Amino acid sequence: MAERRRELRDFPWSSYRALIGLAESPRWVDTELVLCTWGASAEEQMQNYRRYVEQGLTAKLPSPFLSIQEQSILGSDSFVEDIRRKYLLKRGIGDEREETSLKHLVRSENVGTVIAAVGVEYGICPAELLKRRSVCREGRQLAMYLVATLCRHERPPVQLAKQFGVTNAGLGIARSRMAEALTDRDQAALRARCDRVRNALKPPPSC
Known part of the structure; x- marks a missing residue:
């Protein structure tokens, strides 16, 4: 100390x-x-x-970075969505090197694609990740986190939650817990898995 x-x-x-x-x-x-x-x-x-x-x-204080949405805007879900609708969807994306984070806000991943990518990472059938009593609890939690984070503009939150058989609040809690776990210094393996899934979802570079 x-x-x-x-x-x-x-x-x-x-x-x-x-x-x-x-x-x-x-x-x-x-x-x-x-x-x-x-x-x-x-x-x-x-x-x-x-x-x-x-x-x-000494005290475990909440990190403000847990509130960062899509690596760009610090704020609540409703605030991020408001900014997205008012400003980002009405403008074009400029220099790719300077506006990578804004592209994340405008583009949304497909739910099935995200769940499938998590399934590949854990070597498990995607349908298993949707079960409330999944044999791969960590994989299910990571899938819920990534779907809630990356697919938020493809479907309403209620529909995303229904995909996993939980309420909207339940999906939000799962997302917050996984976000906190990913900041834990002892969870390097989990962060590596999350990074691999994210990288697998990236579109191939244009020629």
Whole structure:
């Protein structure tokens, strides 16, 4: 714990030292703007901010990256869908290198294709992944996560959930749990499986 705290406070490429009063603030860092809601006095603000950040060294706090939809927009499902309908579907996609993430939002994978790809990865019949008591629980959970993430614009969420015999809320819970599992440092094998499935779904490069 002490070692991790020391590394956090000594990291040279972070403004954290300035925000907790261990170093002079660079001109381009507005510490007042960051700290103004953390207490009445400057000392209280620094203490509260430091306590909040450093509790993450021991407490398991939810990662904001779990809320990232399609690698592009941070927000709820409804917010992402609103942005997609209002802006992305009304514009063309420009430079492929610069707008790969936006393509993910406009394009949607086929449900059957995703489930089949997961089945290939786990060496199991796709129909088995749809069973509530599937013999391949991890594969089913990954299939639910990928369908909820990649097929959200092909069918309404209720229909996606029905594919797996669960409610819309149940599919959302399964997706959140798998998203959290994929961020676990001990789940390297699971992340590798997920990456292989995603890569298998990518369209072949154009000539």
